[in-house]
Amino acid sequence: MNRALLMRLGAFLAMVVVIGAIFGVLSSQFLSQNNIAAIFRHMSAEGIAGLGLTFVIVVRRFDLSFPGIAAFGAMTTGQLIALGYPLFPSIAGGIAVGIVCGVINGLAISVLKLPDIVTTIAMGSIAYGLSFIYSNGATISDNFMESGILDINDQTIAYLDEPIFFMLVLYLLAWLVLHRSRFGRGFYATGENPRAAMFSGVHVRLYVIAAFILTSATAVWAGILHCAEAGQADPSAGDGFLTPAFASVYLGAALFGYASVPATFAGTLLISMMLNGFTLLSVPYYYSDAIISVVLISAIAVFDPRFAAALQRIVKTRSLAGAPK
Amino acid sequence: MSDTILQPAAPLGVGRGLRQFLVRYSLAGIFIIVVLAFSILRPDFTRAENINEILISASISGIMFLGLTWVLAAGEIDISFMEVAALSDMIVAGLVNAGWGWPLAACAGLAAGVAVGLLNGFLVGYMRLPALITTLATGSFARSIAAVIGLGSSVEVADTGIAGRFLNLHFGFLPAVAVLTVLLYAAAWFVQEKLVFGHYLYAMEQNRNAVVEAGIPARRLTVLVYLMSAICAAIAGILLTASLASGQPRIGVSFFIDGLTAVLLGGMVIKLGQPNVLGTLLAVLLLAVLVSGTALIGWSDWERDILKGALLLIGVIIVVKGRAAPATAQMGGAH
Numbered sequence: 001m002n003r004a005l006l007m008r009l010g011a012f013l014a015m016v017v018v019i020g021a022i023f024g025v026l027s028s029q030f031l032s033q034n035n036i037a038a039i040f041r042h043m044s045a046e047g048i049a050g051l052g053l054t055f056v057i058v059v060r061r062f063d064l065s066f067p068g069i070a071a072f073g074a075m076t077t078g079q080l081i082a083l084g085y086p087l088f089p090s091i092a093g094g095i096a097v098g099i100v101c102g103v104i105n106g107l108a109i110s111v112l113k114l115p116d117i118v119t120t121i122a123m124g125s126i127a128y129g130l131s132f133i134y135s136n137g138a139t140i141s142d143n144f145m146e147s148g149i150l151d152i153n154d155q156t157i158a159y160l161d162e163p164i165f166f167m168l169v170l171y172l173l174a175w176l177v178l179h180r181s182r183f184g185r186g187f188y189a190t191g192e193n194p195r196a197a198m199f200s201g202v203h204v205r206l207y208v209i210a211a212f213i214l215t216s217a218t219a220v221w222a223g224i225l226h227c228a229e230a231g232q233a234d235p236s237a238g239d240g241f242l243t244p245a246f247a248s249v250y251l252g253a254a255l256f257g258y259a260s261v262p263a264t265f266a267g268t269l270l271i272s273m274m275l276n277g278f279t280l281l282s283v284p285y286y287y288s289d290a291i292i293s294v295v296l297i298s299a300i301a302v303f304d305p306r307f308a309a310a311l312q313r314i315v316k317t318r319s320l321a322g323a324p325k
Numbered sequence: 326m327s328d329t330i331l332q333p334a335a336p337l338g339v340g341r342g343l344r345q346f347l348v349r350y351s352l353a354g355i356f357i358i359v360v361l362a363f364s365i366l367r368p369d370f371t372r373a374e375n376i377n378e379i380l381i382s383a384s385i386s387g388i389m390f391l392g393l394t395w396v397l398a399a400g401e402i403d404i405s406f407m408e409v410a411a412l413s414d415m416i417v418a419g420l421v422n423a424g425w426g427w428p429l430a431a432c433a434g435l436a437a438g439v440a441v442g443l444l445n446g447f448l449v450g451y452m453r454l455p456a457l458i459t460t461l462a463t464g465s466f467a468r469s470i471a472a473v474i475g476l477g478s479s480v481e482v483a484d485t486g487i488a489g490r491f492l493n494l495h496f497g498f499l500p501a502v503a504v505l506t507v508l509l510y511a512a513a514w515f516v517q518e519k520l521v522f523g524h525y526l527y528a529m530e531q532n533r534n535a536v537v538e539a540g541i542p543a544r545r546l547t548v549l550v551y552l553m554s555a556i557c558a559a560i561a562g563i564l565l566t567a568s569l570a571s572g573q574p575r576i577g578v579s580f581f582i583d584g585l586t587a588v589l590l591g592g593m594v595i596k597l598g599q600p601n602v603l604g605t606l607l608a609v610l611l612l613a614v615l616v617s618g619t620a621l622i623g624w625s626d627w628e629r630d631i632l633k634g635a636l637l638l639i640g641v642i643i644v645v646k647g648r649a650a651p652a653t654a655q656m657g658g659a660h
């Protein structure tokens with residue numbers, strides 16, 4: 001392990017300790033076993049959307065559609081359960097909807113060469129609209145008790161809450177794919193220089209499509225876990241995913257130098273700790289957006305290598321402008 | 326700001342060809358067809374009250390998206406504009422209820438817009454931070470503050486004051502706010518087409534480095550377009566307070582997709598594939614007519630969400646393909 005990585009790891013652990021200490025002092029419950037479990041539960045549900053987004057950021061694209069797609073996928077799962085389908089086909093159906101949306105995003109952006117931001121905004125609006133199609137927007141909770149979807153939230157595997165278990169599995173898989181496989185290197189190559197990647201035999205379009213599929217699929221999974229926790233599916237399943245997911249990826253990338261699976265894990269942990277801490281202190285929910293956006297801006301600004309250069313430039317321009325002619 | 330950008334400019338070359346002509350005027354054609362279709366389907370569509378309502382809502386949206394047009398024309402993105410409108414809406418509502426007069430409260434709403442606009446411009450123009458992430462964060466921040474003002478809920482305003490009287494003012498059948506919007510757009514059109522400023526905007530979109538090399542103050546221009554976008558949004562927010570007789574912290578959501586759809590669909594008009602103010606104005610009118618007409622024939626909000634998303638996709642496809650066409654034609658000519 002090289003020195004730079006140790007420093008970055010140290011900075012991350014220091015942030016965990018500082019945030020833990022601040023909230024630990026302000027609230028006696030923060031460091032309790034139950035609350036630490038609650039932090040990981042938050043990471044494993046809402047926080048999991050950041051894991052898929054990592055792939056899109058690695059290929060240097062943006063995706064703003066995943067909250068809408070999460071709602072559509074989660075409502076699809078809810079509807080399938082209400083229609084009496086067993087749990088696994090229902091979840092698979094929801095995730096399949098997410099995959100289809102991801103494929104459309106990916107094709108539109110990599111093959112039709114449409115701009116990513118606007119295309120995904122449009123896709124998000126369409127997917128969000130479609131989440132109303134089953135019930136006209138009403139919550140769906142028929143068969144939820146019998147189907148076993150609530151058990152995903154309540155049961156444990158290997159001494160771990162199921163959502164946390166699945167989160168660890170997903171992170172492990174994502175880590176293996178992105179960092180320990182030949183296939184995964186292609187994502188970074190696509191992001192760094194698509195032309196060079198193409199001439200090196202990397203199927204650039206495929207990687208862009210794969211990244212959008214992964215984002216949509218994990219977002220739907222996050223939406224389904226949200227429904228499992230709430231005991232019902234409703235079109236607000238993806239609300240509030242957007243800013244925290246971007247903040248997790250960028251905070252992680254800022255800490256570790258570039259976007260990666262471990263970096264997103266670190267970013268999500270910090271974001272979840274903060275959101276949980278403020279909830280414990282009964283800070284109203286509407287402050288959380290402000291806190292996360294300040295974290296996001298600070299992350300991209302302070303850790304940006306150009307930050308120092310930009311500051312220097314500003315100082316230089318000022319002194320030049322002020323200099324007597 | 327340097328004086329050179331306010332000098333008159335030579336007209337930009339305009340492409341010719343039947344295909345371009347068709348694309349360029351297709352939106353106007355669609356607009357006329359849609360208006361005729363709704364007038365036939367629902368006779369109450371053409372009632373004076375309904376037209377008045379369409380004009381007022383189109384005016385408020387139009388003012389909100391005017392600045393956004395230039396942000397997109399300069400090749401940047403702003404997804405904080407609708408939250409700036411929500412923030413300004415809540416600030417005005419909160420302060421009017423706290424006993425401030427309408428003019429003072431409106432100034433405070435405007436000041437919030439100036440603050441967010443300068444922040445966006447500084448972060449994107451000077452720090453060169455990614456525009457999407459920056460405005461995502463500043464937008465979330467503005468939304469959060471808007472919610473804090475009402476402690477999470479909306480704020481009723483009993484007296485809509487001078488802004489309310491302005492919204493009710495009519496010149497003949499035309500609402501005064503529509504006249505104001507048209508004047509603002511005419512002024513913006515003049516600045517965009519006849520002054521060097523407009524050329525710089527489109528030049529920045531083409532090649533920012535070249536613009537910097539040519540000695541154009543690109544950073545200050547970036548700050549200016551973000552500032553304009555936020556100020557326009559804040560003015561729209563003030564009008565929203567009066568129009569809704571309340572402050573709505575979550576009002577931003579409904580303008581997000583509309584704003585981008587209007588600007589990009591508007592990019593089809595006149596300047597092929599380039600956002601421009603006349604195009605935005607026409608697209609805003611089209612959206613307002615669609616919203617009103619589909620409501621009359623009984624569509625719900627989610628059906629309109631799908632329609633707007635589809636329109637945005639169509640707009641973006643036409644813009645991208647429309648711009649690609651002349652380039653391929655040139656390449657074909659070279660061979």
